[in-house]
Amino acid sequence: MNKIKEAIFSSRDPTFHKKIPIIILLLVIGIMIIITQEDETQEPVSNEQEIKDVHPEISLLERQLENKVTSLLKKALGTQKVDVMITLSSGERLIYERNESIQQDSGEEQRDNQQSVSGRKSTTSEVVFGQASLNGDPVLKYIEKPPVSGVLIAAEGSESAGVKKQIIEAVSKALDVSTHRVAVIPYH
Known part of the structure; x- marks a missing residue:
């Protein structure tokens, strides 16, 4: 190891000036490898996250509506197992x-x-x-509220056709969306 250090850093070495570009090239390659490894360790951002970051006001409105509908359905159905997903077509105007x-x-x-x-x-x-x-x-x-383009509801007890119909009608009227844009599935 000492011989290598002496050969690289010795000013008496007649090939020292030829070794400097090689040393710089190796340093650059090492730095590039370190940078690319750091980028790979970061979590990749999904397309959904990118879209929500671009339009944060839309995702905020969606979450507010989802929370209201979820709360109402939990009370109406008498269960805590209800999840709601709402998609808006645009932001507020x-x-x-x-x-x-x-x-x-x-x-x-x-x-x-x-x-x-x-x-x-x-x-x-x-x-x-x-x-x-x-x-x-x-x-x-x-302020013109954005139109709802779709609603997905997973609710415990929605296996019954009558309950499913009540949920669809209630959500359709509450959000002013046609019934074919509301989907209800059983919560498992």
């Missing part, structure tokens, strides 16, 4: 107040027994707090 003005010109002309009616002009603008020239905040009219 903010609808702002708008001013709309319509101008209509009703001029009539008669030429060779023909009548003509001309023009209608419509303009819209957002209503803002403060002065528009000072970049005021727009006035929020309402």
Whole structure:
């Protein structure tokens, strides 16, 4: 080992200047191996996690709805074994107040027994707090809740056709979603 150290680090060695690029190359390769091993030890992110991270407000709304429906179904069915999964098609939409003005010109002309009616002009603008020239905040009219695209429910006691029908109807009405978008399966 000492002979190797002396051969590499000795300034008396006539091939020392040729060894420097090789040493640097070996160091770079070692660092690259260490970095790639660290990346492999991290947990891979699933597609579902990537989607939820991109739209956190959607996943938050879904979880809130799931918790409400789960709580209600547990009370209604008298069991603690209920799981609900809700899928929303988009996030909330903010609808702002708008001013709309319509101008209509009703001029009539008669030429060779023909009548003509001309023009209608419509303009819209957002209503803002403060002065528009000072970049005021727009006035929020309402928040449009996102539509539910599907619901999956696993519930104890849903083996019965009557109970399954009651669950589907209740969830359909509560979430304003058609019954064919609600699936109920037994909890095992």
